[in-house]
Amino acid sequence: MLTAAIFIPLAGALLMLALPATRERRLRIVAVLVAAVPLMLLALAWLRFRGGGGFEQVEAVSWIPTLGARYAVGVDGISLPLAAMTALLFTAAIVYPVDLRGRPRAYYALFLFLESVSLGVFLAVDLLLFYVFFDLSIVGMYFLIAAWGHGEAARRAALKFFLYTFAGSLAILLAILALYLSSASGGAPRTFDMARLIAERPLDGPGLLSVLAFLGFAIGFGIKTPLVPFHTWLPPAHVDAPAPASTILAGVLLKMGTYGFVRVVLSMMPATFQRFAFPLAILAVVSIVYGALVALAQQHLKRRIAYTSVNHMGYVVLGIAAAGALRTGAEGARALALTGATVEMVAHGLITGALFLISGSIFERAGTYELAEFGGLARRAPALTAVAVLAAFASLGLPGLAGFVAEFQVFVGTFAVYPWLAAIGLLGIIVTAALFLQLLQRVFLGDMPERWAGWRDLSRRELTALGALLVFVVILGVAPAPLLAVIDAGVRPLVARR
Amino acid sequence: MGRGGDRVLSDLLFWVAGAAAIVTAWRVFRADSMVRAAYWLMASFVAVGVVLVLLDADFLGLVLLLMMAGEMTIMAVFMVMFMMNPAGLNPMMMVHQHRTSIVAGVVAFLGLAAVGLFGAFPVAPALSAPDTTARLGRELLGDSMLIFETAGVALLATMIGAIAIASGSGRYGTAADGSVEPPAELASGETP
Amino acid sequence: MTVWLLPLLPLAGALVILALGRARRSPAALTATALATLLAVIAVAVWAAVHASSAAWALWGPRLAPRLDVGRIGRTMVVLVPVIAVPVVLFAGASFRRDAGLPRLLALLTAFTGLMELLVTAGDFLTLLVAWELVGACSWALIGYQWRDVARVRAARDAFLTTRVGDLGLYLAAAAAFAATGSLDFGALAAARGPAFGVVAAGVLVAAAAKSAQLPFSPWLFSAMAGPTPASALLHSATMVAAGAYLLARLAPTLAPAVGWFGPAVALLGLATALAGGLVASVQTDLKKALAGSTSAQYGLMFLAIGAGFPGAAGAHLVTHAAFKALLFLGAGVALHAADTLDLATLARARLGRTITRVALLVGVGTLALAAVPPLGGAYSKEQIIVAAAHAARWRGTLVVGALVAGLFSAFYAARLQLLAFSHDRGDGNATDGTAPTGAPPSTPELASLALLAALSVALGALWLPGAASAAVWAVGAPLAPGAAWELAASLATVAMGVGGAWLLRRRHMLVTLGLPDAVRTRIAGWFGLPAVGRQLIVRPTLALANALADFDGRVVDAGVRGAVQVATFTSGVLAWWGERGVDGLVTAVARATTRLAHASRAADDQGVDRVVEELARDVGVVGTASRRLQTGLAHDYYRLAAAGTVVLIVVAAFVAVLGRQAR
Amino acid sequence: MTLPALLVVAAALFGIGVYGALSQQSFVMIMMGLELMLNAAILAAVAFWARSAGGTPKGQLLAVVVMAVMAVEAAVGFALVTNIYRIRKADITEKLKALRG
């Protein structure tokens, strides 16, 4: 079933290329239908999820037995929510209307392809398979940005994205290989099997190779996350990407970095992780504060949102670092931190996804992202204003919405381990509040320039897509129990070992 | 001749032939014309052939003397006639990157001389046997058969290739006509 | 679970109101819906207060569960909040009946009530924080109600941000509590000790101070004045601002015994705010801002009582204050409506006391309560605060004297406001000359709401009755200190002095200016320049830092990567030399490399756009160009390359071999 | 006629060959340099055969192989040079620099 969730979009992508290009509407409907299939399949997987710790619903076939690599997919408490969020976000992004530059087939095919590989990243329980999907996501996103981005700069930004994240992914590849090569202990054949690597932890010692492997992972995932100072690819990529691609980039692709931290580094080399947890936490806090402050200074709508991603992903990494900072003790707090980090991954996906879609709606109507150009849009677009306010407040961590559930747990959990870092990280909350309130005020409130008198409010399609995301933002904020229960199943084994 | 005198004589001959080989080799690149250079080259080969004979490799020496030297000269003259007009007898000194070349030559010489002088090679002199050449023949048709055959195939390929490239006329008129890349644009009437 | 109806009912009601608003129902219907919701809430609240009910929110999660717990002072607050909200909503429905945003206003007010209910019933830090932040966000929406006006939106933002700074304290407190006890429950706090407990106390104090507009956060209340009057009325009386004092009253019994500095800090902070706020309110010439100043001051008094160890006294004052402050604000709303201004000097000329006498009288009740004139409830609770100060463990003298002075101030500014805003004549004895009232007279629902609140203030006078004290103790969940006669006497004397002072100044036509130079007055009235200080010390530097970082982010120059650039540049130089041949080529290449390095530095430093990673990439590109130069297309150059390569190869091989030999 | 002496002579021939190959402009002259290098190899091969390989016929065979290399190279070289001279009138390396970079 998980396999179907991964490959049905891929088949859909091929189908797209086979359909005639002229009927854009039909293409879109087919694409949306295909994109929604994984969503339903994952909902089913959610219902079947038992939460006993470890991977469930594993589907495995032999792939490269010579290298100990399998095609194996499965879910645990951490990957399931992320995969579900991914499917939801892709459906919303595909529904969202955007200028297709007369190439609808390629656009939808690429999106479905990207959905396929993104789900693959989160569902793979074989390290090599994980890497395969991880790499492919970069290629898919490159073409999305380059072909449907804004102007000539998009090419450059896309290439920069490609080169930068590809460098990171290759660093990960080396580290994966180090892990793989060390897995031969005790005469057993080498393996890429995550479950075995988690159980055996072959590279979890004080040796130089462990350190190097950790560095490889940290740099690779750090670039993808992105952690300061590896974040410089992010703003241009976002600024020049089409809105749905930005949504996916921020909502899904960034998660691959933090997911990798949890799935690989924290799970497979906890002792090494522990040695570097503090520096990592410092980087995370720097990302939090730095991302928020730099975002505050941006006068470009998308750039501002892009930098808040740096800030929010900092929370995630902080939570992960706190969870891995100790081997024993403060289990409750560390579990809370890791739970918070995972929720933040989901919440940030939904919220920032929505924010980027909103920015896309604005750009489609105005052709600009400059905050100074706007004002008072609430007059003409109450629905747009309402969703923007909701999304902005969710992003700044208002209780009752998904972001708070995440950030609160991260802070409370982290404080028990790194009180000072948690306290410094808190400052980010205030800055994000400032920057989002300012954003709302600049765009939607106050006086309206004459030129926007003909502004159209959100269309049904736009409202549907945004509504789908924001409904979950609210539900997760008010009643996160179902999500937290699932996540807890994934978190428990990670904090309660030895 | 006694054994001692034999050795002195052959040593002497070796030094003379060796010096000749080197000097003539040097003259190759100091010759005024390509034809003279070719003759100096032949002389160098002859000198080396003499050394080979002194080393009891009579067959090889003769082969080198006759076959290689002759072939070389003929081909060189042919080349000169083909390319240089008139007859390549004009004085010439066409060199480039001269200093680099000298340095490279000297380095090569010093390096290999050092190998010869300071490197330890196994000491196992060839016994002066009358059937040296016969053994070579047996080797060629025995253990090293494959090598021999490969050499033959290489010469075959060379012949075919050299003719294919250099021969000016063929069965269908001028051999080289039409021997170009396909045109970028289609001729009218041609379908892609 | 019934207790969860307290927050959920109003929230649901708010949604209904919005839906009705979209359906274009009449203002009366909307108001009625809101009122019905609130009345239902009151019913539930009474039930909950009596049963001291408690319930957890099961939908949160396995590790944390928000819990509601109606206990201690909460049992009073839970009723008080909707009770105050009823007249306010009634007033709002009437006075904004022609406003297109009425559904939004009513919905927000109702929701605000619900969130405040959530806050006062919170049984753990998580619930508290949720309510705390939501109340703040709701206040943002209320203050920015008139969103077309950028200034008001900005004011809303400032108010929200200021209180959110305080929220951080609550985050810290929650985290520290969890770190110390593994739980967020208030009940578990008692088990906590050590530095974490200090952090909890400090966090709570900061959060409470921010919400209750204590120093140095006080100025946000001025920003909050940008909101509509009913919003202010609710904000200042039973919601939002009350939250701080409520939180302290709730947690102080747990915190104060364990953390030595906590009580004195709270008391002194309260005292400072009470005095400063008194000054501000005394010199303000804007009616609502003066009232805002008085709010800070009154909550300062409550802090003082809590710090002195008697949260019960603070609780009592919280109740009485809610009643009269809501009344006063609504009165200010009527005044604004009638005279179209809030400037006291102008109002004084409008002689509202003559044109809308009934309003003036009703507001007068509130004024008397604020001035603490017995037998009104306000007087009783203020009296209790003085008594509490006299029983403080430390700083007793300061607190008592301070409290008395603060009482003097409150009597003075209460009288001043009443005399100026609702004057019968122009204050100079010339009753015939004056501007005619411009606005419409207040409608019946408006009057009714004023009357309701006035009645409540009067009714609270019952506290003076013998035996009422024990009921009060039950209601606020904390003991009151036994009073002494001299305290009452001193207190009454200060009230008399205050009112009398105002009267005298009015006679001398100095009530508006108080005879102070404009500069001094403005400075004091503007919270002693505190907002400017905040801007200079916090906002400006933050923005400057943000800009600097954003600028820096364009460059991201650090030594390591720069080193890599240099290496790359050097390599490109060497490769270029290969292509150039000879020594002069080397010189040229070095020169070029230097130029390039300079260019790179300039690019990084001046242009401010290019990142070092990009520099690095560009330098790889330069190496690429250089290495193409190596490929001259000339066969003898290939020869040279091959020859040199062979030599290098052999040298390297020899080197490696020798090393390998030595290693063994 | 010791092995070192033979090898030094071979080294000299090789060195001169290298010099010629690198310094000459004309294709034919370059080829002469290359022939000299191979000539040196033949000498060295026979020297090893006679002095350090115990007279194994492989030594002689090696010399034969080198001769074959020489012949093949010469033949192909002349064919190619003829060809390039025909189409480009090029007889020295400097004339061929269309393919570069």
Added chain:
Amino acid sequence: MTMPVGDLLPELILLGGAVVVLIFALIAPRHLQAWAAALATLVLAGAMVATITLMSGPERLTFAGTYAVDGVALWGKLIVCATTIGVVALSVEWFASDPRHGEYYALLLLSALGAVLLAGAADLMQLTLAMLLATTGAAVLIAYHRRSRRAGEAAIKFYLLGALTNSALVFGVVLLFGLAGTTTFEGLHSGLARLGSASLLPLVVATGLVLVGLAFELGAVPAHAWLPDVAEGAPAPVAAFVTAVPKTAALIALARLVAVLPEGAAGWRPLVAVLAAVTMTLGNVAALWQDDVRRLLGWSAVSQTGYGLMAVVALGRSSLAVPALLYFLAAYALATVAAFGVVVVLRGQADRARYAGLVAAHPWLALALLVSLLSFVGIPPLAGFAAKLALFGAVIDAGYGWLAALAVANTVVSVFYYVRVLAPVYLDEPLGAPLPRLGSWAVGSVALATAAVVLLGVWANGLLAAAHAARILPG
């Protein structure tokens, strides 16, 4: 002695086939010359079948130890023959106007034979002659456009550099013979192992000289310079052949040779590592700004050589080395045929700018280009990915993590120039009329090679498992 002719069945088929094709070319009328291609294909297929039948036999040295019939050699033969079949298909329409069309295939078969022999060479003399055969054939093939100035120039450069390095190789071989007293690898293995430290200098010099000789065939530094020129100047099918086939054989030959060198003394391992590092880096940076796709592929071939050398570095230290070597060669050769095949189909048009909007005119060609170039980068699930995976794994396993890191950096750089080609193909609007295509033989070849790149990547296990079992004799 006995003559195990059966061991040479593939080689004999190739030789006999070459002769038959040659005779056919001499007697067939001009309009039937293209049938020589069919004949050549048959011959190559036959050689592959023969090779496969040999696989079931034991791995052994044959012809008195001068020739290896081991897994690596046999796989090498398969790769060479398969690649050559692809090249044959690319050549049919390309050389259609050539009056010596038929002979071309004979030479192609002979050159392939040289490569096949080189892959199995277990004797220094055999190695020298096999390389000579491969090189000679290649030189003639490069010059086959006898009216093309660029082809002639490329051939001369190829020849001159080859002759120089060949001289070095020969002298190195002679020195090794002097040291070991024999030329068979078995003999070298035992002979060199006995040497004392006084023989270090000759050994080092000999190793260096032989390495340079092989570097030419590989297209490795310092004898790489011919590769970009040939890729640009040679007939495009031949360019595909010479960038893929000799390299395959030479890499196997190098692996076989270093396996018998003493591990410590000559220090060949770090030496090859340095060679790999320099080669891949130079190839990559030089490719950065190429606007001519053929030339770009040439430089990329240089860098790919560097990657391939990584497998040699790990030889004997990692069980992944041999699988990595063979898998890389297969992946590389197939992708090369596909990439050059696209150029062939586009009638040799190689200017990057002319590829603008190719996807609109020839979507399948654009796809082939995408697949082949991304395979060069090593994007999963294409064949190049598993190749890089195995290579990186092997060198890390062998303790050469720095080489893996450098390879990673190079891979990132390489993305730049591949994308520089792909971006116009997919993102730009077409400039004018679409480029005309060459015939269906070439298209079929491209399609097959592209499909093979994908399939080999997805079902990587087949070759990897087989390669895992392959030995390299006599190491």
